[in-house]
Amino acid sequence: MLIGNLAPHAKDTTNRVEEAYQGFQEGKCKSCHPAIWREWENSMHAKAWVDEIYQEVANQIKDREAKCDQCHAPQPILITGIGEMPKLRNKQREAGVSCLVCHLDAEGAMHGPPASAETYFHANVTNPIYTAPTTLCSTCHGQPTVPEHDQVSSFLESKFAEGDKSCATCHMPVVNRLQSTASYESIKGRKHTWRGSRSVAQLRRAAALQLEIAPEKVNVMLQSKTGHILPGGTLRTIILEVKLLSPKGTQRQKEQISISDKKQNRLLPNEERTYIFDTLSSAIGDTVTVRLMYQLTPNTPESEWILMAEKIHIVR
């Protein structure tokens, strides 16, 4: 009798999970959540599998299915466990970190912050982990066995983690919009854009520069404004460049310093660092230009480095 009772229920649940996958594929999530869909669609989460940089690096790993793919095309993490190592999905891999990965539970329900409306398509479950989602993010961005992809531990030790601040403070800005086409009213939500190193605006907020110019040297003060280790990824390099130009604009000297995981000199959150360039001797009328630039991968040519900050000083 017990088995007779359990079996249909188990089937029901599997069906509801299956229906969510099907609905995702057929564009149902998109049609009821058009605004959130558009935000997600352009994010790196949507591209976590198709991303060419990812595929190129992963193709060099022998057992990528065991070591890499599980976070770039994961099963729903509410099902495999928040904080647990995600498991590789067998379908819809091209959807990367899809809506279902962050929201779908084993019963086919959608977990999230408090909702204002209901739908026949899925049950809504209010779950407090979404309000300050650092723990949710840490499932992929803070796995203890994958330190290359860890933004969470440096964040947790910083002032950026105080109070109710979380990864969402900087990567999911607050927005008022209809959560779905069936919602009764616009309520406070958070943008599903996760802008990171591909966003010039985000990079411009990452660090600040200050200069002190003396006749025989230039002191550059660099302060990180980023909520975690900077640069956040192990593939990235930040270049600090100092140039000395004559009054006519001819380059007299150029120095570059790299900051990266490879150099083991990444900046901690809020860290202030002074670089002294004591081989630069400027004369009156010279221009000193200091730039902070972002290199996405070691192969990114200098012409494609992104300007993060710049200070120009004319020597008087």
Ligand code: HEC
């Ligand atoms: C624990 C989950 C997890 C595992 C396992 C994992 N990744 Fe990632 N990967 C991430 C996260 C999160 C990011 C984004 C944050 C970052 O770059 O640190 C990322 C980003 C990347 C990027 C940067 C992509 C870009 O757009 O520049 C590459 C390349 C990459 N991963 C390769 C790999 C390879 C190769 C493996 C296996 C050796 C692997 N990953 C295993 C979670 C994971």
Ligand code: HEC
């Ligand atoms: C028939 C319309 C409809 C479809 C289809 C639909 N949703 Fe929803 N969804 C809603 C409504 C209505 C709400 C509640 C919105 C509100 O509170 O204003 C909602 C809320 C949500 C929430 C928040 C839940 C909470 O409690 O905070 C998530 C997450 C969600 N949907 C994801 C999805 C995903 C993923 C899909 C595709 C598998 C999907 N929805 C398909 C109508 C729909």
Ligand code: HEC
């Ligand atoms: C299921 C795994 C997973 C979860 C959960 C997850 N991420 Fe990611 N995230 C990734 C992967 C994988 C990438 C790398 C995509 C790529 O570049 O190929 C990524 C990339 C990013 C990026 C980089 C975007 C860029 O432009 O480089 C940001 C920012 C980000 N995630 C923030 C978050 C935040 C905030 C949360 C929590 C709300 C979160 N992620 C939850 C797997 C995850």
Ligand code: HEC
């Ligand atoms: C990387 C994890 C992640 C992915 C992927 C993701 N969400 Fe969310 N979603 C969140 C978090 C975290 C919140 C809570 C934001 C807040 O506090 O308002 C949220 C909130 C929501 C809400 C409530 C409205 C809001 O903005 O708070 C809806 C509806 C929703 N998501 C639907 C979707 C849909 C549809 C997709 C796919 C197009 C999707 N989510 C993809 C993490 C994710």
Ligand code: HEC
């Ligand atoms: C105070 C704002 C702030 C907070 C809080 C914050 N970030 Fe970031 N994040 C940034 C900035 C600025 C960048 C761009 C510079 C860089 O690449 O590190 C960035 C970049 C990233 C990247 C892209 C790294 C890469 O190599 O492409 C990921 C992934 C990321 N953050 C994840 C997270 C996660 C996960 C959390 C929570 C533990 C978090 N961030 C908290 C500001 C923040």
